[in-house]
Amino acid sequence: MVKADWTIYEEDYWAITSVLKELLKNSNSQSVLLIDKTGQMIGSVGLEPDFDLMSFASLCAADFEANSQLARLIGETDFSTLYHQGADESMYLARIASNIILVVLFNKRTTLGLVRLRVKKAVEGLDTILNRLFEKLEYENEDLKEFDEEFTQELTKEIDALFSD
Amino acid sequence: MSLINYSSREINCKIVYYGAGLCGKTTNIQYVFNKVAPETKGKLITLATEMDRTLFFDFLPLELGTVKGFKTRFHLYTVPGQVYYDASRKLILRGVDGIVFVADSQNSRFDANIESLYNLHENLEDYKLTVQDLPFVIQYNKRDMPDIISLEDLEQELNPEGYPNIEAVATTGVGVFDTLKIVAKGILQRLSKN
DSSP: OBOOSEEEOHHHHHHHHHHHHHHHHHHTOSEEEEEETTSOEEEEEESOOSSOHHHHHHHHHHHHHHHHHHHHHTTOSOOOEEEEOOSSOEEEEEEETTTEEEEEEEOTTSOHHHHHHHHHHHHHHHHHHHHHHHHHHHHHTTOBTTOOHHHHHHHHHHHHHHSOO | OOEEETTTTEEEEEEEEEOSTTSSHHHHHHHHHHHSOGGGBOOOEEEEOTTSOEEEEEEEEEEEEEETTEEEEEEEEEOOOSGGGHHHHHHHTTTOSEEEEEEEOBGGGHHHHHHHHHHHHHHHHHTTOOGGGSOEEEEEEOTTSSSBOOHHHHHHHHOTTOOOEEEOBTTTTBTHHHHHHHHHHHHHHHHHOO
8 A cells, every 4th residue: 555645636636726727717827837845746737838847846846945944034934925027938936735836827918916816816725625635634644545565566666677777 | 755646647756865065966866867768757957056066956857657557756856965055955855755865985075974964864853854764775975986984984984773775886877776776665665554
């Protein structure tokens, strides 16, 4: 059996995706991504960016963490949102449920004000879903029966095959 | 922090390479990047200074084949080794699933290894973790250098608990995959433990 530190189940994923899709539409943005604070991608909607999403997620998490530390240095507890403005493309990041980061990529088809407004509403919706998910995980203790001994053995073979000179 | 996403059918795990400045953490990751099949790796991200010293971290995502419909990814990170980048090191340890401690075998770096290992324990403590909670491997790197400490002495000082250890020459790849295999399998075992 496999135990993860945290797990996203199908129904929660769809609930999350529906909020992300609504945000994408209402804010007129290009893409919306959800990333956990360790840099792992949870989900994304909108235009598939033509860059490496894994690297992007890892850098966003690092960006957010570095800024949180800066916040503490100046006496704030956190910066709950960040904004990076480019000539064409911009991004807006917001913290949700303490461990999750929402990232909106947008261009001149929309404005920062609209994105900020729509993100605020989406954060409320996502907060509820994620808090429910975390509560559920506490009770269910992430007991995932579909991963058995065979699964572990197969993955071990994959490790041996990939990590060889 | 391992994350299982049932909908995208992915399992993600984070491995951190820790160690003193210039011990060879980035060299390890670069070797892996150069050797693994192109379809299994993502982009190697390096946040370094002009002097090629890691400023924030290096990052390399690796993807194992799909097993039972699930894709497993290992995210490899290095920390900056220099003493004054401690805040960055602490951030990178967040959510770690397995740790490789790269020790520099050279006599002149003996104290730097001890200091870095002590720093790792301190930073893990902030996340309420110890190395016993995680798959942990010590890699004795630079075994090809002239003035090196014996394995016995290194073990006595850095690894009295007897964690798995590997002798390595990261520049030529000796021991690099063996180290990664131990920590990756350790994570898998920990995931499977009921």
